[in-house]
Amino acid sequence: MADDKPDIALWVDEAAKAIGLPIAPEYREKVILNVERSLAIAQPLLALELEDELTPLPVYRP
């Protein structure tokens, strides 16, 4: 569904505000491009379903 595609420019602008990262206008376009690329590269991971029991492997040893 085309409507489900995120507005990546909006995502970049709002997320940058939320974390306090100023992005100068001359960098903005390439940041948007890289978020788009990340979304594409992440797909095989995002498409997987994981069992609830699957927790990350901790390296922390008390």
Next chain:
Amino acid sequence: MTDILSKAATASEIARAVMSGKARASAVVEAALKRIEASEPTVNAFTDIVADRARRRAVEIDAGRHLGPLMGVPFAVKNLFDIQGLPTRAGSKINVDGPIARRDGALVRKLEAAGAILVGSLNMGEYAYDFTGENAHYGPSRNPHDPTRMTGGSSGGSGAAVAAGEVPLALGSDTNGSIRVPASLCGLFGLKPTYGRLSRAGSYPFVDAFDHLGPLARSTEDLALSFDAMQGWDPDDPVCTDRAVEPTLLALHEGIGGLRIAIAGDYFAKGGEPEGFEAVATVAKALGATKTVVLPNAAAARAAAYVITAMEGAQLHLPRLRTRPQDFDPDTRERFMAGALLPGSWYVKAQRFRRQYRADVLKLFNDVDIILAPATPCSAPRIGQVMMTLGGVELPVRANLGMFTQPISFIGLPVVAVPTRKPGLPIGVQVIARPYNEAAALRVAAYLEKQGVCVSTPA
């Protein structure tokens, strides 16, 4: 016999000559410094040369101090290793304004304790977020086999310095492929040990979950010799293993008898150019390997490695992205910025998936000891090249040179990258073993070297 003062001399040959009194460490160091001076205008491998320090050390060795298996061997390190008295650049301009290292990094100390002599620091992609060896601040490292081409990165200077014969041994780091990619493009042997095997203390981090350090050299013996000297628990790196040191040098002569060797199929058999797969076929044939194994969900592993890298790297550099964005390399800045904006749920999912993938891949090692896979999808692209065609698809060079290395470092398996070369440019193959079995991968590499299938000669 190799001339010990020539660029062809390996670390092992130099050490044997110095140990037996046939060569003086001072002469070896002077010859290396001369070669560096001659090659640098072409390859741009070094960012700092510590000639005075190296000469002092050589005099001490010639006076009978610092006896060890690497006596008199000149080496250099990627500039993310601390070198006492220098800022740790990590490929950046920003870090030059940072603290001066008060002590050498752990592995520099270990190699020098074994008699080796540090001669300088090496160029790298900014903050190691790189597969090309290009750097806007210091210029690209150039491939000695064809200086119009990339070395691969991010340990680009490490690849260039050893392939040009400036030094026989260099250290690099490998988070997603940064030792294996330049080893492949520069025609070298490279060892990415098991995650946690070698101490990372005194090196500038990138992605703690995947950061590894290791050697690049022109012979398997040199990898084993330096790896053995660098092993050992270090309380200064919380990830460093407390397993006993497991020396590998003597195992090199054992041959490949008893090793079950398979070829990685599916994900690792598509999406690259023919030369990458031909290299795997050449190596597999020499080893008599015919069985194929599938690493389940390797594409998701690559995706997860990408997500964790982008997000951990961005978080590390967020303060500098806020205050000094103009001082970043334009080829890393916006990638780091984008990484800071990705959803946290991706990161957690990637870490959870890592557990599953690790278990699935470790199961394969019940039936095989070694898995072969391409190191890079193609031989060295041209410097400045942005896009490349892989398997008929147009893709960005930067993100894709490491497509075959990422799913392996993601779970910390040990790998020796071995070089193959037909007429034209070199290209490497990954020899992958189960965790802590570096010895098996090195045995396979030594066998291939002995058979003349994988040979590394300086350009």
